[in-house]
Each structure stands twice: as C-alpha cells, then as structure tokens.
C-alpha cells in the first residue's frame with residue numbers, strides 16, 4: 001500500500017516501511033529525501049547525514065554546492081529523466097504517483113524532453129502555469145539570437161550571454177558553440193565548473209577560458225568575444241565594466257515573455273528559451289498522466305489548478321493543503 005502525506009511544503013510518500021520526502025517536503029530525519037535536481041531552491045534544506053534518492057549528476061552538482069550525502073535507493077520507485085537539466089528527474093511509483101519536479105517536455109538536440117507516465121496522483125510544477133506563457137519554436141528563437149550575435153561579433157563587438165549558471169548556461173553553449181567557433185569565448189568560473197560535469201556525462205561543450213583576475217584585463221580589451229556570465233550578472237562589477245565599454249548582453253528565459261524582463265535583469269536583449277514546460281506543456285503532461293487527482297506546486301499554483309478544474313480534472317494547489325493524509329493507493 002502506498003500512502004501520500006501532503007503538507008504546504010510538499011508531499012511525502014510511504015510504502016513498505018520506507019518514507020520518502022519529495023524535494024521540499026521536509027519530514028523526519030529518518031526519512032529518505034528525494035532530490036529532483038540540484039538547483040539551489042531544491043537543495044538548501046538538505047540535512048547533513050540525510051539519505052538521498054537522486055541521480056548521479058545531481059549528487060555531484062550538490063557536492064559542488066556544498067551538500068554532501070549518501071545516495072540510497074529502494075525497490076518501489078524510480079527516477080525518470082524530465083528534461084530540465086543534466087541529472088534532473090521525476091519520481092515515479094508505477095501506476096500510483098508521478099512527482100514531476102521542474103520539467104521540460106520539449107526535445108532538444110542534446111537532451112530528450114520529459115515523457116510523463118500514467119499515475120493515479122500527479123504532483124506537478126506550474127512555474128509557467130498561466131496561458132500567456134506560450135513558448136515558440138526553440139530552434140527559430142536560437143537562430144534569431146544567433147543572427148544578432150553574429151552581426152555584433154562581425155563588427156568586433158563583445159557579446160555577453162547571461163543565463164542561470166547550472167543548466168541554462170550549458171544549454172546555451174550547446175546551442176551556440178558550433179556557430180561561434182573561432183571566436184574567443186570566456187566563461188564565469190562556476191559556469192565552467194558545471195561545464196566539466198556536463199562533459200563528464202558525455203555532453204559536448206567546447207572548452208572556454210575561465211574568467212580569472214589574470215585574464216580579466218585582456219578580456220576587457222576591445223575585440224570580438226563571447227562572455228558567458230551567470231543570471232546575477234547585473235551584480236558583478238565585470239558586467240558593468242564590459243557594458244560601459246560597449247558590450248551587448250543577451251538573456252534567455254521563459255520570463256522573457258514579460259515585457260519588463262530585460263529591464264529586470266538589466267540586459268539589452270532577451271529571448272524566450274526555457275528549461276521549463278510552457279503552459280500548454282504543463283497541461284499536456286497532466287493529460288498524459290491521466291490522473292484521478294492533481295496537486296500543483298511551484299509558480300502559478302492556484303491559477304493552474306483552476307485551469308485544470310475548468311477542464312474537468314480534480315486539481316488543487318499544494319500550498320492550500322495542510323498536513324493531510326490524502327491517498328491510500330494499492
């Protein structure tokens with residue numbers, strides 16, 4: 001028998017004497033913790049000594065981010081790759097429960113999209129869970145951005161590519177590396193560190209010059225070059241200095257759907273490239289799971305649950321649920 005316990009922080013699941021807390025669910029120290037992926041908002045509360053169920057890349061990324069733990073597994077649940085970043089997975093109890101984690105349903109040249117499986121209960125993310133988040137064709141957006149970047153480099157300008165240091169930055173390099181071959185490329189140290197783990201798992205990312213105090217003066221000199229910087233670039237003096245000297249910056253995010261996004265992150269251009277499903281992708285995932293019950297966590301939870309109810313699906317936001325044992329499944 002599978003028992004699902006719900007709380008406003010998340011869901012935990014018990015079967016055969018084992019309890020697993022899903023991402024943020026917390027739970028008692030004796031619980032196994034499932035970590036869907038290594039983004040900081042998902043790993044900040046991992047306790048020292050906690051036993052963790054996750055993929056190998058996730059364990060390595062967590063160690064780089066200062067979270068050390070023993071990896072464990074058990075018989076009744078499996079990890080399903082979910083297309084968000086390297087090592088990210090959904091948590092699946094066959095036929096019973098699917099917890100998506102952050103996911104992306106679109107296939108990419110370097111990574112397959114998430115393929116949801118059938119379950120009676122689904123706990124889904126809803127980062128972009130309102131209709132206005134409709135993402136266009138990724139390859140078209142990339143070639144549009146490349147055209148602008150190529151034009152700037154052709155005129156000996158510096159281009160800054162801003163992205164989340166784990167995941168987004170590596171994906172952008174895999175989109176851009178081939179076309180930008182021949183230009184000097186630099187990467188922020190944390191980006192190059194995560195690049196190495198992608199390479200370790202067979203992803204083809206071209207070597208970049210890691211930005212150091214020694215090579216910064218040369219990086220600041222005029223000339224065509226590409227600089228990969230993290231999403232918090234606007235707080236970095238180097239970013240400010242490069243822009244002062246005429247560099248043009250580009251950001252890539254699902255939030256680019258919002259007109260104010262370039263001002264928010266202080267970039268010159270922004271494009272809709274996301275590691276999450278868009279609104280339609282979220283709906284499609286729920287439909288493919290064909291659940292009896294949907295719980296929505298992360299992002300537009302109320303709105304997305306409402307949309308699903310409008311389509312005749314029994315759905316509620318997890319944030320509205322307080323310590324309830326919800327389901328006994330067998």
Ligand SMILES: [Zn+2]
Pocket residue numbers: 037039084102
């Ligand atoms: Zn994430």
